[in-house]
Amino acid sequence: MAAETRNQKLEGAPERPIVPDVVRQHAEQAAFFWAQRNTLMVDDPPDLHVVAGVDRRLEANLDGLRIAGPAAWPFVVAAYENFPEKGELFLYAWMAIEQSNGRRMEEAVEFGRQSKDDARGLVGALAWHKPETIAPLVRDWIGAQDAFKRFLGVSACLGHGVDPKQMLARLVRDPDARVRAASLRLAGKLKRADLAKEMPAALEDDEEQPRFWAAWALTELGSGDLASSELRNVAVSGGPDAMTALRAAVKAAPDRDVRAWMGSLLKSPETAPLAVRGAGMLGDRTLLHWLIHQMRTPALAPAAGGALLELFPESREADLFTTDPSQLGQTFEDHFGDDVAKVPFADKVKAWASAGGWLAAAP
Incomplete structure (x- = not known):
């Protein structure tokens, strides 16, 4: 209660004078640049030189909000209310973490819960801040009864490559499919060989996302022979994970088998573009x-x-x-x-x- 009262006082009584139009522009630009960055990173392959330029512009605007301090909140709130999309959610969550504002952080979590894109902006804000800054939140969330908070906790670990140690063995079997998927992806990223025995069972999951990330993780752990079928199915489906699945499918099987599979894809107009794109992943x-x-x-x-x-x-x-x-x-x-x-x-x-x-x- 004391912390919330302190946050309310800070928001209502800025410590330094500001130029409202400048702060408003910083808020709007920060939301725009993060959304642009997120979109650019989806490109395959992304242009990292362009992304680095966007990052510099984003950080410059975040610096402006840091200088404004709590006085920036009305502009951050207005940005989200006027356009509640991923960039504005990133901004809201980033500011809440930056200001250690628990009330605003809970609001950001609820906004993320209502989003239709797996709270991309909220997860992005967790990834942007340093691990030690978000550590208290992650510790609270990763073992929470609330499945969405567990998902956020695992996603934060994924964004920073942090290993939750023995807890991950439980999370890959979580009752929530989104938590299972993120946890299996984290296990693969960390190359947790001790969890390899969990992956074949996850390939039989009723939900597509845990199956896919179990297959991807198996490939990262050197057992792609078990995963090829699932990866190829996801690649051909044309969904949002198609390129990630294609890249993993290329890695999962011997070169000769991969080329034969791509040859079969070339025979159909629907799958021929996938084979052409996959050719770039062969390194030839x-x-x-x-x-x-x-x-x-x-x-x-x-x-x-x-x-x-x-x-x-x-x-x-x-x-x-x-x-x-x-x-x-x-x-x-x-x-x-x-x-x-x-x-x-x-x-x-x-x-x-x-x-x-x-x-x-x-x-």
Whole structure:
């Protein structure tokens, strides 16, 4: 009660004068930049140079809010009330943690509970703060009766690579599917070999997410032979975990088996883009001739571009892509319509590769 009263007094009586328009801009920009960062990190592969630039802008605006202190709260609250999305939830939770404001933190937890994206902004705020800063929250949450708080506790450990030790053995069998999934993912990230015996049983889980992360964890632990079927199913499904599943599926089986599987995917228009994208995960730069050929087919061009970026990260520095597919001709314009897509110029890629010595001769 004393801490809550202190927080209320701090919010109502700023310790230093502020310029409201400047603080409002810091709040809005911080929410925007974190949401942008989160979206950029979903790209496969992400452009980490661009992400680093966004991080610098985000941190500069968070510094402005730190300077404003409790006086920033009205602007943080208004931002969330006006636009309750992931960036604004990140801002709300980040500020609550920064100010050690228990009441606001509980509000952020409830906002996260109501969100439809696994409280991405709230989890992001936990990952942004230092482990020692959020440790008291995580200790309270990870063993809580509330399943959502347990999920937050495991997600915080996942964001920082922190091992909850013996507690993780219980969490991978948690009654809540979301907690099980996050815990299995954490076990794989930490390479907890002592929990490998839990994974085959988790592959039989009634829920898709625990099954998928059990398969992913088995691959991280070197037992991909048990996981290949589940990983391939998730990759082909085209859901939000498809690229993660594809990458794990490539890792889970011998190269010859993976290439044979991708060959089968190429036979269907629905799965051919997956095979083209997966080619970039093989680490075989001799596939460049073939990828350039795929770039000339509108349905395969975005996947071929992603494979190029993975095999040749240096290609980011060249002017090889457009987000306006109509620039590549009528066939591309007809295929994409008004949709925005990042597609490579096949001829530019060919010229760049030839100049760099990646192509011995023009195909």
